[in-house]
Amino acid sequence: MSHLTEFQTFLLLSILKVVVVVVITLTAVAYTVLLERKVLGRIQNRWGPSRVGPFGLLQPLADGIKLFLKEELLPLAAEKPLFIIAPIIALTCSLISIAVVPFGQVQHVTANGVTVDIFNIADLDIGLLVILGITSIGVYGIALSGWSSNNKFALLGSLRATSQMISYELALGLSLVGVVLRAQSLSLRAIVNSQSAHGLLSWNVFGGLQFVAFFIYLMAAYAETNRAPFDLPEAESELIAGYHTEYSSMKFAMFFMAEYANMITVACVATLLFFGGPSSPFGNLFPAIGGPIIAAILPIFWFVVKVFAFLLLYIWVRGTLPRFRYDQLMSFGWKFLLPLAMANIVFTSLVLALHAK
Numbered sequence: 352m353s354h355l356t357e358f359q360t361f362l363l364l365s366i367l368k369v370v371v372v373v374v375i376t377l378t379a380v381a382y383t384v385l386l387e388r389k390v391l392g393r394i395q396n397r398w399g400p401s402r403v404g405p406f407g408l409l410q411p412l413a414d415g416i417k418l419f420l421k422e423e424l425l426p427l428a429a430e431k432p433l434f435i436i437a438p439i440i441a442l443t444c445s446l447i448s449i450a451v452v453p454f455g456q457v458q459h460v461t462a463n464g465v466t467v468d469i470f471n472i473a474d475l476d477i478g479l480l481v482i483l484g485i486t487s488i489g490v491y492g493i494a495l496s497g498w499s500s501n502n503k504f505a506l507l508g509s510l511r512a513t514s515q516m517i518s519y520e521l522a523l524g525l526s527l528v529g530v531v532l533r534a535q536s537l538s539l540r541a542i543v544n545s546q547s548a549h550g551l552l553s554w555n556v557f558g559g560l561q562f563v564a565f566f567i568y569l570m571a572a573y574a575e576t577n578r579a580p581f582d583l584p585e586a587e588s589e590l591i592a593g594y595h596t597e598y599s600s601m602k603f604a605m606f607f608m609a610e611y612a613n614m615i616t617v618a619c620v621a622t623l624l625f626f627g628g629p630s631s632p633f634g635n636l637f638p639a640i641g642g643p644i645i646a647a648i649l650p651i652f653w654f655v656v657k658v659f660a661f662l663l664l665y666i667w668v669r670g671t672l673p674r675f676r677y678d679q680l681m682s683f684g685w686k687f688l689l690p691l692a693m694a695n696i697v698f699t700s701l702v703l704a705l706h707a708k
Contacts, residue, residue: 360463368472369450376449380611381411387666394670418604426501426597433499438598438605441492445612448485451478452619453540455629456650470629470651471540478539479531482620483524486575489613490516493577493594496606500597508593511583511677515574518684519581523571525692526564529699530624533559539620543628550634556625560702563695565625567688572617574684576610579669583677618661622654629654 355363385400385407392399400407425431455470468474475481490513497509531537533555534545546553555561574581595606622628629650675683 355463357463357465360465361467364460364462364465364467365472368467368469372449372472373446376446376612376615377608379615380608381415383611383615383662384414384607385411386662387669390663390666391670394667415604419601421600423602424597424599428501429597430499430501433495434597435602437492437496437499438602438609439492440495441489441609442605442612444485444489444492445609445616448482448616449612449619451475451481451539452616452623453543453628454619454651454654455647457540458647474540475538477537479527479537479542479620479624482539482616483520483527486613486616487516487520489609492606492609496598497594500594502597505594505596508596512577512594515577515581515583515680515684518681519571519574519688522567522684522688522692523575525689525696526567526571527624528692528696529561529564530555530559532696532699532703533561539623539628543623543630546627547630548634550627550630551632553630553634554625554627554632561625561695561699563691564699565621567692567695568621568625570683570688572621573665573668574680576613576617578610578614578665580672580674581680582674583680614662614665615658618658618665619654621661622657626657627653628657 388410389399389407400410403409403413425434450472451474453468453471453474457471458469459466460469493512494509497505497507497512500506530542534542536542536545546555546559549558552558556565573579577583595603598606631649631653
């Protein structure tokens with residue numbers, strides 16, 4: 352790389368990191384779908400996918416090929432430019448937010464005078480705000496898809512998604528204020544570092560007394576990602592398939608991928624904010640073993656285990672709880688979660704103020 356300028360080297364390394372993270376994320380999306388089908392099958396006392404490949408492991412590939420080869424349908428009365436751009440907005444926003452997630456300990460690599468952290472695409476001081484902002488924009492894809500389809504079921508689904516997002520975004524944002532107060536920073540790396548000293552006891556959900564905030568975050572995250580029991584925007588028994596009723600082929604696949612990518616993002620953020628991110632649950636109790644390679648891989652292992660546990664919880668809830676009625680959904684957000692989030696902020700502020708004295 353000696354003939355490259357520092358900027359070109361930085362650009363190449365950044366593109367390489369982006370490509371690797373996007374490929375890993377999309378692979379995780381594909382196998383999260385398979386995990387959901389397998390776990391739901393076991394919950395319902397059946398096998399789930401088991402024919403394509405050993406133990407059904409090639410089922411995501413078969414599904415991808417099937418969707419890619421399906422006929423592309425475009426309703427005659429649809430608003431064509433918006434109809435096409437809506438799934439692109441949804442998928443792009445769901446993938447961009449992964450960029451600020453630190454999924455390992457800081458590991459700097461220097462090439463041609465340029466130093467980069469290989470386990471974080473962008474370490475921003477306002478990483479948490481960036482994630483909240485990008486996920487808020489994602490609802491535009493759903494809103495536009497429903498309106499541009501010129502279908503009353505799709506329009507109802509997109510209206511539901513918009514009002515649901517507005518209602519639960521507020522509770523979700525306020526639930527994170529207690530975590531920010533404890534860490535004194537909006538940087539995801541700083542929030543992780545504030546929980547890494549004593550393992551489990553340092554995590555915000557336990558030692559930080561943020562278990563109420565975690566409950567609010569979890570409920571709001573289910574609603575934000577349109578997952579059961581809050582999947583009203585695509586309620587099959589009421590709205591056929593909701594906002595993506597008129598979509599087929601890869602456009603439908605993009606909405607599908609966006610939903611599961613958002614699930615992974617929510618699981619990553621919950622892991623970072625409440626469960627110490629890539630830090631070990633044992634803290635510094637055990638000495639480092641195995642040299643620098645194991646020291647670099649072990650935090651990624653802990654991070655993946657925690658994210659996997661959240662995804663299992665998502666699936667378990669879907670297979671267990673019935674769907675809310677729409678008025679119950681809105682009442683739960685405005686009359687229960689929002690006041691509870693504000694009470695949590697007051698409580699956390701009082702505890703920190705008394706501790707400071």
